[in-house]
């Protein structure tokens with residue numbers, strides 16, 4: 131007889147009590163994910179591990195993961211209820227993306243029973259942070275064009291990995307990564323890829339930090355030299371990495387709205403933003419009808435983005451809709467975010483004309499934020515690529531012309547033409 135699942139209402143009340151008794155108020159770390167320096171970042175990492183462990187010990191970790199893997203075996207509705215109750219409380223923000231999704235989601239979908247047992251309970255206990263390693267120095271949009279190579283050692287059956295990945299968020303302190311690598315150069319690009327699980331902190335993986343224009347150094351690049359990976363850490367079929375990769379990107383696009391993610395509803399990974407109301411008030415424009423219209427527009431965009439994502443997530447959980455439809459939500463979120471940031475600048479007016487927080491008039495936005503607004507259209511795959519996916523795979527429009535269709539990957543021209 132199947133076990134009766136607790137009703138969402140009863141669960142919500144139980145969660146509310148537990149959260150109140152066990153989790154303190156939300157911390158600046160949770161909101162911004164930005165730390166002043168590495169030391170502070172590592173303190174935040176340790177704190178998130180402890181918080182995740184607290185959720186696990188309290189019976190509230192991994193609500194939508196199966197019980198036999200340390201989860202709670204509940205539904206996306208239970209997860210949503212928990213996340214709503216979490217509002218205003220601290221939570222292990224660094225576990226959300228990419229550890230829970232796409233990484234844990236990919237392991238759940240394609241991992242062997244041994245891989246699931248080795249990693250899902252460890253993630254839920256706060257013992258493993260996971261990074262995703264898709265993008266390469268040669269370009270991140272053409273994911274299937276990966277050139278990181280994995281060659282089988284005939285003596286041991288292990289794989290030997292060589293190559294480079296880039297833009298991997300916070301790889302410098304992550305424990306594991308999922309890596310997309312090329313295992314066959316003699317077939318067209320989508321047919322020669324394989325996915326592997328790889329410990330990040332090991333000899334053979336050199337991790338370098340990248341300083342972005344705004345001074346942040348959370349992005350990393352990794353250089354793999356003869357990294358040995360046992361075949362038991364291969365995910366999915368040999369040369370079947372594109373099947374895994376497509377679902378990987380789906381889970382990535384689901385992002386913070388994935389049923390696997392625990393975080394207060396409405397918050398997302400990224401920098402803290404003052405609300406449009408707070409900005410308008412600070413700028414002395416709260417009674418200005420034009421400002422009120424902008425505040426309304428910003429709020430509507432946020433609501434639509436969140437509901438769109440939620441609808442697609444519940445449709446996907448119920449097996450409805452095309453996997454590629456997550457690109458619709460991804461595109462909307464990117465565009466809405468840019469518009470919301472532009473609205474923030476409109477509301478702030480001249481007060482925002484400083485580069486740093488100190489140089490601006492304390493209106494909650496400044497020049498540095500303007501640079502960062504485009505990030506939401508790049509991270510997780512660009513909005514241009516989302517448009518392509520929607521056109522070709524959701525609307526069924528003709529495919530973009532491509533010179534590498536049906537061509538063995540080793541014969542596809544790469545890099546600048548040499549005379």
Ligand SMILES: Cc1cc2nc3c(=O)[nH]c(=O)nc-3n(C[C@H](O)[C@H](O)[C@H](O)COP(=O)(O)OP(=O)(O)OC[C@H]3O[C@@H](n4cnc5c(N)ncnc54)[C@H](O)[C@@H]3O)c2cc1C
Pocket residue numbers: 228261262263264265266268269270271272296297298299505508509510511512513514515518530
């Ligand atoms: C905050 C942040 C976090 C990130 N974290 C990670 C991470 O953890 N792991 C990881 O693997 N990657 C990560 N990335 C990298 C991200 O996935 C890539 O930046 C993105 O996929 C684009 O790749 P690219 O930067 O190499 O640009 P390119 O692929 O070189 O593209 C350059 C431009 O050309 C456009 N373009 C390319 N091809 C087409 C086409 N066919 N049609 C139309 N336009 C096209 C692109 O949209 C883009 O505007 C992160 C990026 C950011 C900003």
